[in-house]
Amino acid sequence: MKEQEKIKSALDGFRLNAVLDLEELSDDDRQYIRERSTTIRVRRKQIIYSMHEKPKGMYLVRSGKIRIEQVNYDGSAQILFIYTTGEAFGYRPLLSRELHPVNAIAMEDSELDFISASDFLELLHRSVALSNMLLTSLSSEFTVLVNRINLFAQRGIKERLAFALLLLNEKYHHPNAILPESDIRLSRIDLANYIGTSPETLVRTLRTFQEKNLIRVKGRSITILNFESLLILSGIMR
Amino acid sequence: MKEQEKIKSALDGFRLNAVLDLEELSDDDRQYIRERSTTIRVRRKQIIYSMHEKPKGMYLVRSGKIRIEQVNYDGSAQILFIYTTGEAFGYRPLLSRELHPVNAIAMEDSELDFISASDFLELLHRSVALSNMLLTSLSSEFTVLVNRINLFAQRGIKERLAFALLLLNEKYHHPNAILPESDIRLSRIDLANYIGTSPETLVRTLRTFQEKNLIRVKGRSITILNFESLLILSGIMR
DNA sequence: CGCCGTATTGAGCGCTCTCAACGAGGGTGG
């Protein structure tokens, strides 16, 4: 599918690639990670860490979905990322010796590989490959965040929703599925907090999308019907 | 001034610290930088690099102000950062082997130290200290950007302006000045593009701030009169 | 002195938020 490739590449620069590519590390490093990591199980809604906490280590998602969010004084929440299988998180404040700036919460029952702060930093100290990988990855993530600031600062809800659905489509895509469309399943509140709006406005915008046959909505599940239109609507492409 | 300390620390986590602290590098590294860097002069409005260009090297501001912005298809622009004396920019896409995601434009006549891509990468390759410094710095910048996404997604113009003025106050602060307040000088359009609004709305919001004696406006120059109120207004503090 | 880019002001509209009410669904305990 040529169109699908176009969509994918248009989202380059907007997609946080948090995948920790262990392939790029040496056998020793991989061995080290395997030895030191423990698997932890978390249930839906369980808090993995909270804002202003001291970071305990790095997490790698084996299964499930984790949302990273900030909660403001007025109680409003902004979901910044959703991490899924193969993606790593929680390690950045270790590098900059800061407290967690965000909450990490399981959106579904999930399994995580955990490496303690000291083990992680020890490995980082030893492995130039890891250090370089993180440097590269942080730099490209910088671009992603900058693009997103632009999006939030300049675009309205329609555009932000269109964009979010395209990103989520990738997050919710089943690894071995052939079809491009996914079954995007998350609560209205989560989706609203992800695009920075209220549930009411979100629902209304979803309906207008459905009326234009851009998506199909059945309960919690959202399916994209027209990728190209959504991409144009998002304003990131002409 | 105790209050001033409070303001400063409240802005931690929101302030992009792009200062390249050469002190942390070895004598050799500093020597290398000194030898390889050339000084270039740019005039107001001059483009240093453009979006989608291949990055040529790293820039270090000696004097003047550089704005980093993204321009969208519809012509709207979002100013993401303003770099001033001692701050480094332009090197991130070198690390991630990407094209520039932003424009860099001189807001005033400025002087920059330039190090070519190959020299920069060569130094990075040799210097663990630089590599670690960048890793730390990128990680804390990640937090800053995340905080800003939250701000843009959740807050209105009043809040964003209050916040921006506090940040700009630091950017425009004269190094040896004693007083906390600065003379913030930039065009209405630049300020509007920085907080993500139209010049008209910006002007009106500035006036309401002035009417509440939060700031003094004289032509292009803005002076903060009441830091504490602005900080509370910005919503980043209770 | 005139010109051009910048700043300000006014008016009107549209988008998005908030508040309030109602409906639907899922889980729990009886």
Next chain:
DNA sequence: CCACCCTCGTTGAGAGCGCTCAATACGGCG
């Protein structure tokens, strides 16, 4: 198995914020 409750989702109405368009002032520079 059913009744209840609680959360989530949806819909309506109204207010207010921020945008756009248009006109008018301002100011530095040639």
